[in-house]
Amino acid sequence: MEQTAQTPPLSDTLPDDDTGSQRIRTNFMSDNVGPVCPEILAAITAANTGDAPAHGDDAWTARLQARVSEVFEAETRVFPVATGTAANGLALAALTPPWGAVLCDESSHIFRRECGAPEFFTSGAKLCPIPSAEGRMHTGLLSRTIADLQAGGQRLSRPAALSLSQATEWGTVYTIEQLVELTILAHDAGMGVHMDGARFGNALAHLGCSPADATWRAGVDILSLGATKSGALAAEMVVIFDTTLAEDMERRIKRAGHLWSKQRFISAQILAWLENDLWLHNARQANEMAGRLARGLLRHPGALLPFDTQANEVFAIMPELLVQGLEAAGYIFLRRTAPPGVEGTLVRFVTSYDTQAADIDALLETLASIE
Template sequence: MNFASDNTSAAAPEVMAALAAANEGYAMPYGRDPIMDRVRAALRETFEAPEAEVFLVATGTAANALSLAVLTDPWGAVFCHRNAHVEEDECGAPEFYTGGSKLVLVEGEHAKMTPETLRKAITLTGRSGVHNVQRGMVTITNATENGTVYSAAETQALCEVAKGFGLPVHLDGARFANAVVASNESPAELTWRAGVDVVSFGGTKNGCMGVEAVVIFDPARAWEFELRRKRGGHLFSKHRFLSAQMAAYLEDGLWLGLARAANAAAARLSAGIAAIPGAALTHPTEANAVFASFPRAGHRRAFEGGAAYYLWPFDQTLDGPGEEPLSCRMVASWSTTGADVDGLLALIRGRD
């Protein structure tokens, strides 16, 4: 019953099989392996973007930080939600790889910016000329850090604000597969057709061992990305092991099937928690993360019974009155089973 993160799950069997197959024989290094040709073609087809350039890295932090670096200057502002992953969980990597760009935090409920809050943040930036950081770019997280999903229309509305100020847009898609499944909209509709310039397309959280793709819809930016990837130490020599994962992930819609299973498990867990007396959802469950609040006694039973998840925020404690509510984050993965969900719910309720 591990709901700590989708990062805690194993790699999907299809991905492991592809890695084993890629380990046979020899292959050219640094992305010149033949599997990468298949990956590039598959992602162009997936995004309906035949001119897009595709690059692979091993971590989401690298995908995001390198993407931001090609879209803004060191003196530029990167507009993101206050709870965006680039703000909360990347140890200053965006600032490091951009050479000093400043993250400017935008408000909005459930970790979603609105056109109004984004426009206000951009308008208030750079008003004193050389004395301020300048308006640089916008980055959107989909699915968000609170488990919510931007529709294509919502993404387009944000992009229209950004483009009105002449700013490029990046999409952090570490859980993009979950967003696609939840929204029932195409990858193209959620990205370039809405105005997104670069997307970090996640694999690691959804069944891969460790691979993320950066899809750049403007080929003119590709060479700079290649240089930054190499200079930043993220160009793999034995690149075929990245390629093999992504190729298997994309084949026959595996990436969507894995995300569909994770989202379904989260929906089952969310419905079960909502039905418990004294429990409530603190954010809508739209992808594969459940944010909820229920009495401390239920948390104690869950942890004592072997469940893994996080109290959210972290500064809460299991010490105290049993009836007092504590909030938490639970994340389902592709491998979460119905038995996992039902077992956790039984512990929370206090039933065998």
């Protein structure tokens, strides 16, 4: 079971103190805990002038439609929403009927952390978790699961959608080749492919390829693209590459209560996020700080890293004494259950676009001082 290391303070670190010096970040719980990126905050302010048509008929949303198609080098349909859970649920609802099955990794956010929202949005589709050692689904187990469901006939849910998390919940990233292998299996079985891209920017920064290569060219039909973890206030979107899936999306969004009256303020955020590749700049900074932390932890004799650090999440297994020492020093992070047979405590640190080298070095120095 996941536990919060300690109750967060009322205000995080990082603002300047009275002496003008930069204070050190101690909250590594999530990339949701930080402030709004200045460029995005400025875009919200700029959009806050005069009247604008409601419910997505504004100029910002129109520009967003064009901009996303440009970024992904393809005709797309874009639907801004406020949360990643809504984006995932609505995307999956476009792919599967209520009697369908959504195949996902057992660590996936839709299975572990969304309180039945995918089942709710799809009116009852069944989530079928597939085990993996590092958050990346393997073709053999996917093929077997599809075959087992198909063999069950009308007594079992029909395999309708494959959902892949990129980056994964363990901080790993699918290669393009791995994505293609999985999506081919899914399409051959008549399934659609959804990508949970809450940290897609971080994955893209790691892969170093184009957004198109990592999505529709690799067989992805629909993407939940998240900006909130990368500096936005509350801005996600459903990006549809197979535009036949867009026919009923507006009604799905309205029925679900996610049609925003003042949608210009979501669209303006994402436009600023995409402008001058701010989203990739933010992702690279977060990834670089995660790599710096991972390298430092690897040098510590008491720390073991069970997964490669490929995005902005760092997992470490450490003796409970070290974990408690970090907590006593004011550091905030997530506790996770260690793998079977492994002694120690598994913890997760998440870096963000505003994490600095001094923040990482201070954490490592604190860890080194714990006896």
